[in-house]
Amino acid sequence: MTDLPILIAGGGIGGLAAACGLARKGQRSIVVEQAPQLGEIGAGIQIGPNAFHCFDYLGVGDEARSKAVYIDALRLMDAQTAEDITRIPLDEPFRKFYGNPYAVVHRADLHGVLLKYCEDSPLVDIRTDHAVTGYEQDESSVTLLCRDRDPIRGKFLIGAEGLRSPIRQQMIGDGEPRISGHTTYRSVIPTEQMPEDLRWNAATLWAGPKCHIVHYPLKGWKMFNLVVTYHRDVQEAIAGRPVSKEEVAQGFEHIHPKARQIIEHGDNWKLWVLCDREPISNWVDGRVALLGDAAHPMLQYFAQGACMAMEDAVALSHCVEHFGDDTEAMLQRYQDMRRVRTARVQMNSRLIGEYIYHPDDAKAAVRNEVMRSMSPDDWYQQLKWIYGSTGLDGSDQALAAQ
Numbered sequence: 001m002t003d004l005p006i007l008i009a010g011g012g013i014g015g016l017a018a019a020c021g022l023a024r025k026g027q028r029s030i031v032v033e034q035a036p037q038l039g040e041i042g043a044g045i046q047i048g049p050n051a052f053h054c055f056d057y058l059g060v061g062d063e064a065r066s067k068a069v070y071i072d073a074l075r076l077m078d079a080q081t082a083e084d085i086t087r088i089p090l091d092e093p094f095r096k097f098y099g100n101p102y103a104v105v106h107r108a109d110l111h112g113v114l115l116k117y118c119e120d121s122p123l124v125d126i127r128t129d130h131a132v133t134g135y136e137q138d139e140s141s142v143t144l145l146c147r148d149r150d151p152i153r154g155k156f157l158i159g160a161e162g163l164r165s166p167i168r169q170q171m172i173g174d175g176e177p178r179i180s181g182h183t184t185y186r187s188v189i190p191t192e193q194m195p196e197d198l199r200w201n202a203a204t205l206w207a208g209p210k211c212h213i214v215h216y217p218l219k220g221w222k223m224f225n226l227v228v229t230y231h232r233d234v235q236e237a238i239a240g241r242p243v244s245k246e247e248v249a250q251g252f253e254h255i256h257p258k259a260r261q262i263i264e265h266g267d268n269w270k271l272w273v274l275c276d277r278e279p280i281s282n283w284v285d286g287r288v289a290l291l292g293d294a295a296h297p298m299l300q301y302f303a304q305g306a307c308m309a310m311e312d313a314v315a316l317s318h319c320v321e322h323f324g325d326d327t328e329a330m331l332q333r334y335q336d337m338r339r340v341r342t343a344r345v346q347m348n349s350r351l352i353g354e355y356i357y358h359p360d361d362a363k364a365a366v367r368n369e370v371m372r373s374m375s376p377d378d379w380y381q382q383l384k385w386i387y388g389s390t391g392l393d394g395s396d397q398a399l400a401a402q
Helices: 013-024 049-058 061-067 092-098 107-120 166-171 245-249 257-265 305-323 327-357 361-372 376-382 395-401
Strands: 006-009 029-032 044-047 073-078 084-089 103-106 124-127 132-137 142-146 152-154 157-159 178-190 202-208 211-218 223-231 239-242 270-276 288-290
Touching: 006 013, 006 142, 006 152, 013 029, 013 049, 013 107, 013 124, 013 305, 029 152, 044 107, 044 211, 044 305, 049 061, 049 305, 061 103, 061 107, 073 361, 084 092, 084 361, 084 376, 092 376, 103 107, 103 211, 103 223, 107 124, 132 157, 132 166, 157 166, 166 288, 202 257, 202 327, 211 257, 223 257, 245 257, 270 327, 288 327, 305 327, 327 361
Parallel strands: 006 029, 006 157, 029 124, 073 202, 157 288
Antiparallel strands: 044 103, 073 084, 132 142, 142 152, 178 223, 178 270, 202 211, 211 223, 239 270
């Protein structure tokens, strides 16, 4: 059975990162993707130092760095008064503390870096137009089932098909995801279309009651990423629906004009309704394990969804290398390494949305006072648990360094 490939369902960032990591350890994999061709929709994403730790581990560090925009700061603004709440500098002391930078990148560019590595590797077989329907397994192998395709047999299977993973549904059976009711509108515009007084080299977030606005540069400062979020209590899961500028602007009358002009300058707005799931303790079934959003989907507020998927890939490849003789025990170890950390990020993502980005009145005043009192060193210590790791800790880090 050792000659069988490892099967990966899903050709997004998490699935391709897993294939990269396994190839680095000399392991063959087959990646199946439902779409007829591989690609990524969406716009910009933020990548913390922990993501760069993962890039290096996965063998794509230089390529990923070449696609990133290195911003000077994380800025939190009061959307009602246009006053600064706090600013975290991302300069040399930050990089020295964490060992890597903080940057922003277009999601498609990051996906492209991972895809190129996989396409160039003789150990990765990518198969598009494969719609996963489920799996079967016995004591020595697992079989991936796809609609109108021959079954594919492998050593073990990783389900990385995202929020509505068919692999998860067979394994966990927890139905539809939790719909937060928060609507997020995204636009990417040419830099010359961005208001000059807001062309900051920063990931800037304007926090207001039940809403926030984000902007930062992309693609070598050729574009700006715009994100507008509002609690509209929508109970339908929507992904990428085109909407009018007038719809985006609804409810922002109380926001300072300086922040509100972001909406006016955006074009071709698209709507997503944010969803997540409750953290779970088990995402392994024998020779099958989940990864990324299939295992631990989270709200966007911590900017860690893609980072957590890449950390999963690092942990998986590490476990295959060092504990792979017993596949089922190895997958359990992978899960044990990841479940508390990812659950913490899931929970913090919800809390950040409620108490940092969207509070009003007294809650907002408390936020402002506490965060204004924090020095850069305070922030470095506060965020060390998330930015200072690849998800490998203690003895695992020592093994990885050998």
